[in-house]
Amino acid sequence: MxxxxxxxxxxxxxxxxxxxxxxxxxxxxxxxxxxxxxxxxxxxxxxxxxxxxxxxxxxxxxxxxxxxxxxxxxxxxxxxxxxxxxxxxxxxxxxxxxPGHLVLGSDAQRNPDTFRQAGELLAILHGQPAVIDASYEARENAKILQNLDKEHRISPELETELRGIVMGWPDEPVALVPTHGDWQPRNWLVHDGRISVIDFGRAALRSVLADWTRLEARDFREDPAREAAFVEGYGADPRESGAWFRERLREAINTAVWAHLIGDEPFEEQGHQMIARALNAS
The missing domain is CATH 3.30.200.20 (Phosphorylase Kinase; domain 1)
Known part of the structure; x- marks a missing residue:
């Protein structure tokens, strides 16, 4: 065998x-x-x-x-x-x-057209019928607080601050759409210049913003041309400030905690950086 x-x-x-x-x-x-x-x-x-x-x-x-x-x-x-x-x-x-190879680490990752195509593909996924969910924000906030109960290396002072922020967030209805859940170059293939998508183990109904956070954490920061091309492909920019701050901070906390639990120190450090950037932008 x-x-x-x-x-x-x-x-x-x-x-x-x-x-x-x-x-x-x-x-x-x-x-x-x-x-x-x-x-x-x-x-x-x-x-x-x-x-x-x-x-x-x-x-x-x-x-x-x-x-x-x-x-x-x-x-x-x-x-x-x-x-x-x-x-x-x-x-x-x-x-x-x-067929194809991963975009991550390839020349295609440095090509803005890759991100334009990725934006177009994501718009197709998100363009399917939405569901209005009045409890989405409350559920997501509860998950954050539960994650902060787990073992992590967020300082006690910052953890207290984060808990206060999350508990003060509004609870309002959100339109949920199909999302990939890990939308970034490690889940895109390129073949003859065309982008395709793999790995749907985190797919679920979420806010459209959930599929923007991981690109913001790395690729958009490395090259603004990637971000501009992605927005062009998607057709609009849905990042309203209040909802975007909540989504970014949730993703940052989840990353720092989860990466610590599985022993991925570089990804954990990225999570801590994401927390700091989200708070500085709030």
Whole structure:
């Protein structure tokens, strides 16, 4: 048995044998930081991607939600992979393989046209019917306070300040749309100059602003031309000051806490920088 497959459960391996006869692993794309497996595989002359969660991970359900409810416009354009098979209870999903290489760290990341295309694609996703949710802000605020209860390296004085800010935020209805949840170059592929999208393990209904925060944290800061191109592609700039501050600070706190818990020190440091920048801009 391939070592990459040995980490799967018996049920997951049985399903793969049923779905993809004569499967063999081409490449293991797993990060190793979280409890999941991402494999590029081949079966009967075709290439696929297999994603499977371990006991502590719950991303596959969101992957399947995205494929079943929101990705059809991208799939029709060839800009997202087609769902082949999946099983929520077994926590495994198979999609078609999209050609290309990651934008992250490539010349394409320095090309503003990449961000214009990314803006266009995001506008398509966000342009699907919205749902008005009167409890979204309260739920998100509660999550922040719960995260601050976890182990982290935010100073006690700053933690007290952050709790006060969050508890003072308004609770108002928000229009929720399908969001990717990790919208940045590490989840974009480029092939012959065309951008496509992968990894839907954080997809969910959220505010449109949720898909802007991670670009603001790094790529927009590195080159304003990327930001201008992204806004052009998206067609508008939805970053109203009050809501944008709340979304940025939530993302910053979540990043600092989560990265500490998984031991990713560079990402944790980015989270602390994001907190400082959000507070300075408030």
């Amino acid at each position: 391939d070592r990459s497959l040995s980490t799967l459960t018996d049920t997951q391996r049985d399903l793969l044998r049923e779905w993809l006869p004569d499967l063999h692993v081409v490449r293991d794309h797993s990060w190793g930081l979280v409890d999941n497996v991402v494999l590029e595989v081949e079966s009967q002359g075709q290439r696929f991607v297999v994603k499977a969660d371990g006991e502590t991970n719950h991303h596959i359900a969101r992957e399947l939600d995205a494929h079943e409810q929101w990705l059809a416009p991208w799939v029709a354009l060839g800009r997202a992979p087609r769902l082949v098979a999946g099983d929520r209870s077994a926590k495994i999903v198979v999609t078609e393989y999209l």
